[in-house]
Amino acid sequence: MKAIDLSKGEHSLAEILTLAKSETVLIHSASGDDFLVEQADEFDREAVALGSSDQFMGFLKSRSNETEDISIDAARKKRGM
Numbered sequence: 001m002k003a004i005d006l007s008k009g010e011h012s013l014a015e016i017l018t019l020a021k022s023e024t025v026l027i028h029s030a031s032g033d034d035f036l037v038e039q040a041d042e043f044d045r046e047a048v049a050l051g052s053s054d055q056f057m058g059f060l061k062s063r064s065n066e067t068e069d070i071s072i073d074a075a076r077k078k079r080g081m
Helices: 013-020 042-051 054-064 072-078
Strands: 002-005 025-028 034-037
Touching: 002 013, 013 025, 013 034, 042 054
Parallel strands: 002 025
Antiparallel strands: 025 034
């Protein structure tokens, strides 16, 4: 991991992104906040897409509200196993 302290010098976004292609970059801002920058992979892009989907988020909300449990035997029977 490469650490960059913005309070000790300026770095361009292009420079940071170039570094992030090969390793995770920890950016310490002048205000004291820390940020991580790393190259996104297919999983990251899919997670963003699903998180932006109202339909998928509604599905997750409905699933989280379910209170009924089902036994493993009942699940097997339901699936014909």
